[in-house]
Amino acid sequence: MTTAENPGAEERRRRGRLGVGVIGAGRVGAVLGAALRAAEHAVVGVSAVSDASRERAENLLPGVPVLEIPDIVERSELVLLAVPDDALEPLVAGLAKTGAWQAGQLVAHTSGRFGTEVLAPARAAGAIPLALHPAMTFTGMSLDLTRLADCSFGISAPAAVLPIAQALVVEMGAEPVVIDEADRVLYHAALAHASNHLVTLASQSTQLLAGLGVEHPDRLLGPLMRASLENALASGEGALTGPVARGDVGTVSAHARALADAGTEDIRAAYAALSAATAARAVDRGLLTPQQGEAILAALRQAPKNP
Template identity: 30%
Template sequence: MKIGFIGAGRVGRSLGQDLHRKHFNVIGYYSKTLDHAEEAVAVVGGVAFKSAEALVKACDFVFLTVNDDAIQSVVNLLLTISMRFDDKIIAHTSGVHASELIAPLFEKGASGYAIHPLQAFASVEQALKLLGQTVFSVEGTGLTHTDGQPIASTPSAQKVIDLMNRADYEHFVMLAEDKALYHAAAVISSNYLVATLDFALSQFEKIGCDQRFAMKALFPLIQGTIDNIDRLGTVDALTGPIARGDVHTVEKHLAKLSGEDVVLYKALGRRTLALADAKGLSRTLSDQLLNRLKED
């Protein structure tokens, strides 16, 4: 399997480096900025291609590790290459898009996949550390699943599953129509967690604590909560005033919050209340809390 990358950014470089150290045949990189392709091959080896066409001709498995908005234009560029793509696998790594972005190349004989590492990579170094504990979703031509077990009904689908297995990447197969919700879940877990913590930090700021100290103070609480979710699941991990039905505590919070903060506190509170209900909060206390947390 001759693997090439279009896009020498964080995901392209880290995947290439990881596959190379696992003895895959990484042929090289093409990227918008030639220097970046050269930097990638300086580490991974192979060729810094001067054109996408040259890379595609040299490879049979091409990762499109470009930013989401560039995938379509790269596919359009590949369409202009006057050759058949029979037996070539083209895979992008976007979380939100399905493999249908690659569909224009199917007429040339290519197979298309979306192979998404469910992880936030801030840098190549960090990605290399995290890849071993990252779960990938895989979607595309000839791939379905039964009870989470991948079923590959074409040779190219089997090659994709073989690559995932040989690279030791934990993975699951998903369907194209599920990608938007899957990606929403990823954004909520990662980006909205950051936003929620920023919301908490801004309350510390109001009482005169700088961000650094506030983070130091809150971090053990955050870490403990995440450990509890991992061990117990969301319902049993829930603690605090809503879980206990402490209506007056919630009233005290609301009395001190203002503007958009109230809207956000109440929205998150209603979601928290649903968990408290599932945990067995009495109907009376639940109704009283809902009354305080309802939208204005």
């Protein structure tokens, strides 16, 4: 990638700006590309295959050319890989086989599961590997850019270039949190457990209320869930309340029977598993006696399962 091939490169380097290529104009890639552009980096190309990704590219990265992946890598000083986890490793390896990666080129991916080891083929060619995972759910719309201000990124990188990863995240308006390479999978599991399962819980509770004829379940659940989340984040398990924390065996048993009778086996199973986990943690922290905890577990076991 010479100055003649990329006439704006020398000026960008002088100003501390990068030519950024975005591979994957999904909800994450398009938004992060727009955030880097807002930080005065130049987005030199984006890959977009589906109609939805092309529309996102047009809306969030207007004027940026849609290019083939090899062309993006050739033109970019920073390549942002915003592709599904399972596609990341073969993509990096495939580009390495064609000699696409360049010495000194920054290569960053947005996967939570992986650290920089997945970028080893690019690193072997002299590229600089970075893992930048935004701990946020994305809509793929411009409002995500505002949300980045409250967002943290789990970052991993070799020690010598860790400041580069931190600087890129700060430039996007977010906060970098360093995650050791060996801890990436557990880090990602923690986030998925909190975020994805919260959606499942809200959906299951909405289903139950809608089945009872409640027209706007969100109006019942919204204030409760928001307050519970805020209290939990502020006070941890000190915010725990409800029948399990009180050792109210009769109520827990009634809940389990009602869920079984309603024929919602997935919800009954989720309620039972989370109630059991809550009881165990309450016992560990002295909120319940071991006898109370066992009584809760016994009530959950005795509830009939819908065949």
